[in-house]
Amino acid sequence: MAAxxxxxxxxxxxxxxxxxxxxxxxxxxxFEVLQMTQYVVLAxxxxxxxxxxxxGGIVSFGQAGFFGLGGYAFAVLSINMGDTTxxxxxxxxxxxxxAAVLGYFMFYGRLSDVYLGVVTLVVALIMWKLxxxxxxxxxxxxxxxxxxxxxxPSIPIMRVPFTDREMDPGEMFQYFMGLLIFVYLLLHVLxxxxxxxxxxxxxxxxxxxGLLGYDIRRYKLLVFSIGGALGGASGxxxxxxxxxxxxxxxxxxxxxxxxxxxMAGGVGTLVGPIVGVVALQYLSLKLGETxxxxxLVILGIVLVLLVLLMPRGIVPTLHDWLRKGIALVRxxxxxxxx
Amino acid sequence: MxxxxxxxxATSSLTMRFGGVVAxxxxxxxxxxxxLRCLIGPNGAGKSTFFKCLTGQLRPSSGSILFDGEEIxxxxxxxxxxxxxxxxxxxxxxxxxxxxxxxxxxAASRRxxxxxxxxxxxxxxxxxxxxxxxxxxxxxxxxxxxxxxxxAMVLAGRPRLVLLDEPAAxxxxxxxxxxxxxxxxxxGDNTLIVxxxxxxxxxxxxxxxxxxxxxxxxxxxxxxxxxxxxxxxxIYLGKEANAAA
Numbered sequence: 001m002a003a004x005x006x007x008x009x010x011x012x013x014x015x016x017x018x019x020x021x022x023x024x025x026x027x028x029x030x031f032e033v034l035q036m037t038q039y040v041v042l043a044x045x046x047x048x049x050x051x052x053x054x055x056g057g058i059v060s061f062g063q064a065g066f067f068g069l070g071g072y073a074f075a076v077l078s079i080n081m082g083d084t085t086x087x088x089x090x091x092x093x094x095x096x097x098x099a100a101v102l103g104y105f106m107f108y109g110r111l112s113d114v115y116l117g118v119v120t121l122v123v124a125l126i127m128w129k130l131x132x133x134x135x136x137x138x139x140x141x142x143x144x145x146x147x148x149x150x151x152x153p154s155i156p157i158m159r160v161p162f163t164d165r166e167m168d169p170g171e172m173f174q175y176f177m178g179l180l181i182f183v184y185l186l187l188h189v190l191x192x193x194x195x196x197x198x199x200x201x202x203x204x205x206x207x208x209x210g211l212l213g214y215d216i217r218r219y220k221l222l223v224f225s226i227g228g229a230l231g232g233a234s235g236x237x238x239x240x241x242x243x244x245x246x247x248x249x250x251x252x253x254x255x256x257x258x259x260x261x262x263m264a265g266g267v268g269t270l271v272g273p274i275v276g277v278v279a280l281q282y283l284s285l286k287l288g289e290t291x292x293x294x295x296l297v298i299l300g301i302v303l304v305l306l307v308l309l310m311p312r313g314i315v316p317t318l319h320d321w322l323r324k325g326i327a328l329v330r331x332x333x334x335x336x337x338x
Numbered sequence: 339m340x341x342x343x344x345x346x347x348a349t350s351s352l353t354m355r356f357g358g359v360v361a362x363x364x365x366x367x368x369x370x371x372x373x374l375r376c377l378i379g380p381n382g383a384g385k386s387t388f389f390k391c392l393t394g395q396l397r398p399s400s401g402s403i404l405f406d407g408e409e410i411x412x413x414x415x416x417x418x419x420x421x422x423x424x425x426x427x428x429x430x431x432x433x434x435x436x437x438x439x440x441x442x443x444x445a446a447s448r449r450x451x452x453x454x455x456x457x458x459x460x461x462x463x464x465x466x467x468x469x470x471x472x473x474x475x476x477x478x479x480x481x482x483x484x485x486x487x488x489x490a491m492v493l494a495g496r497p498r499l500v501l502l503d504e505p506a507a508x509x510x511x512x513x514x515x516x517x518x519x520x521x522x523x524x525x526g527d528n529t530l531i532v533x534x535x536x537x538x539x540x541x542x543x544x545x546x547x548x549x550x551x552x553x554x555x556x557x558x559x560x561x562x563x564x565x566x567x568x569x570x571x572x573i574y575l576g577k578e579a580n581a582a583a
Contacts, residue, residue: 194447201433201444208431211393213419213448213495 010188013271014181021177025170035285037173039278040180041237046261046273047183048230054268055191056223057203061117062124063258066228068250070095070235072131075152075245080142084240085161091236092229099228100221107217107224121255128250151246158240176237180274183230187270190226199223264306266313275314345404346371346529347392347499352401352411354387354553361387363553364401369499374525376540376561377533379550380574385533386428388550389501393425394418405499424497428504428533430484432476438463438487439472446494455494462490467516481508486517493524500524502532506539518542537565549573 025033045067052058073094077087102123106116135148144152157166158175167175190196201209202216210216239245248254265276283302287295310317345368354362362384369375377385390396392403394415403411410418433441442462446455463469466486471479476487485505492500505521506514514536521543524530534540540547540561547564549556551573557564564570 194452197444197447204433204435205431207395207427208433208491210415211395211419211425211427211431212445212491213416215414215416217414 006192010185014185017177017181017184021174021181024177025173030169033169033173037169037176037241039281040173040176041234041241042261042281043274043277044176044180044183044237045231045234046258046265046277047180047187047270048227048234049258050262050265050267050270050273051187051230052223052227053262054270055187055196055203056199056220056227057113057206058220058224058227059113059117059259060120060224060227060255061259062120062122062255063227063231064250064252064254065120065124065127066095066099066231067235067238067254067258068124068127068131068245068247069098070232071239071245071249072146072152072235073232074236074239075155076141076144076146078156078240079144079152079154082156084156084159088158088233088236088240092233095232095235096225096229098232099225103221103224103228107220121252124250124255125252128247128252131250132247147246149247151244152239153244155239155243155245157243158237172241176241179233179237183233184270184274191270195219195222260303264303264314266315266317269313269315272313272315279314344371345369346406347531348404349392350402350404352388352391352403353399354384354391354396355399360553362391362398365553365555367548367555369529369531371498371529372526373546374521374530374532374544376544376547377531377550378535378540378547378564378574379556383550384553385550386503387553389425389503389531389533392418392501393423419495419497422496422498423501424492424495424499425501426485426488426492426503426505428507430481430488432484432488432491434475434477436476437473438468438476438479438483438490441476441487442490442494445491448495458494459490462494463487465493466490466520482510482513485509489517489520498529500528500530502530502534504533504535506534506536514539515542541565 020036024036028036045063048066049060049063052060070091073091074087077090078084081087102120106119111119131146132149134146135150137145139146139148146152158172159166160171191200198209198214199219202214202219206216235245235249238249261276261280262273263276264280265274266272280299280302284295284299287298306314312320348368349365352362352365352367353360365384365388367388377388379385387396391398391411394410394413394417397412401411402409405418405421405423408421410421410423433444436444439459443455443459446458446462450458460469460472463472466489468483468486468490471483471487476484479487485508489502489505502521506517509517518539521530521532525543532540532543545561546558547561548558549564549570556573557567557570559567
């Protein structure tokens, strides 16, 4: 059922990402490479929500719970194991399992969408509260002290897989960008699979999907768990990128930002949230450099304008405009005068 | 009206309460394999709630539902559907963004590989005599066509018991006659329960009718006998109308 242009579009986006992966470290200075690495990590975080929201109809108000859990799990594991590859993989597995357990109670407990959003938010806030109260020396897991509000410093820098060599900033950018491309393509394959089509049908019409004999709880659980694993992976990348993690990773602000990036970029697309992250983070950065007005005020105005002018998000709106533009250009030639 | 031996569906003292309201009240109902039964009754009589209990959309307050000898009361919808019950809901329940073919294909995909599902989807649209709208988005279709697409979806799952909730609503003339023909052709190989208000349609498709009133089975019998029954007329039309007649 895939439209012929679908995979062409995906391939085009992947090619652009690949070009960015190849040329950014050579063409940009260190500060810009570090800045773009941050965008890549946050883009993966946004993808974790974009997938479950746009392609499973699950709105998580507490996606930061997985982001923070991933960050802390990676910090503890990498400090204790003295490696980064295995801890990274274990972190993803742990976050998948945590999402599966949480999701089991939510979906098999027949929670409605609103309560589901509230539960995810509350779980993230409980984790934030818990981790904030771990300041004493007794709160340590092996060699890793949790540090309460001060967080965990000196988290190992990502190493080249299965070696002891730390990545330099350019290599880390390329590694993370490669992961982002891999996840982007993987999610598209998943979305176009039978599993993905049924997950979308649940989003579209949960009652009818159930009446066709599909176990909607099982599908939602798997979609949510995949989102949890991706959120955890981005948290781990954030921790190694900063070599530091603190309770703010679990904060309401981190959850809210994720919702805003996805909403601004366009729910129901995968490239949209990536665009949303880059556009809004870049705007925040530039507004932070100006002193004439509070940047949060301007950011708020931009978001309101986005919702009013592009209610479906940046990417779907631009896509529509482009399609209409092409149709307008073609129309006169089709019915052209002899 | 206890469960007859060999019945494909038998409910016993089935009750569904919403707080103080008893929507389905101690219903004993049974159906023989291959039978086509019509359920009638005024709005609020409990027909749709009865269907929701049968399909697991509602967990009955008490009583039992035996389908092919197995208790299904309180089971999840997907488990019941997997055992062979399919339902066409009162308001067509479709995937609006998909085409008619894609809707039916999705229904057929649950039990079949992609190539077989495609064949079944095409077959079902043919059976409904609507292959010409296969590629059209269901959101753009007329109400009657949407009803037929949903029926095609239900049948694509190859259910043994088909529940049709007001399938002829919004249809007229040729379209309704075509639907009556389809429903009649299904009986025998399939067991059907049809909830309907349209008496002409009922006369076209069924011989046995069950009348629901205030959550209970009021009377069961042959369609002509039921239609001539003064109390049934009273239930449907009200005392004043009956007196005037």
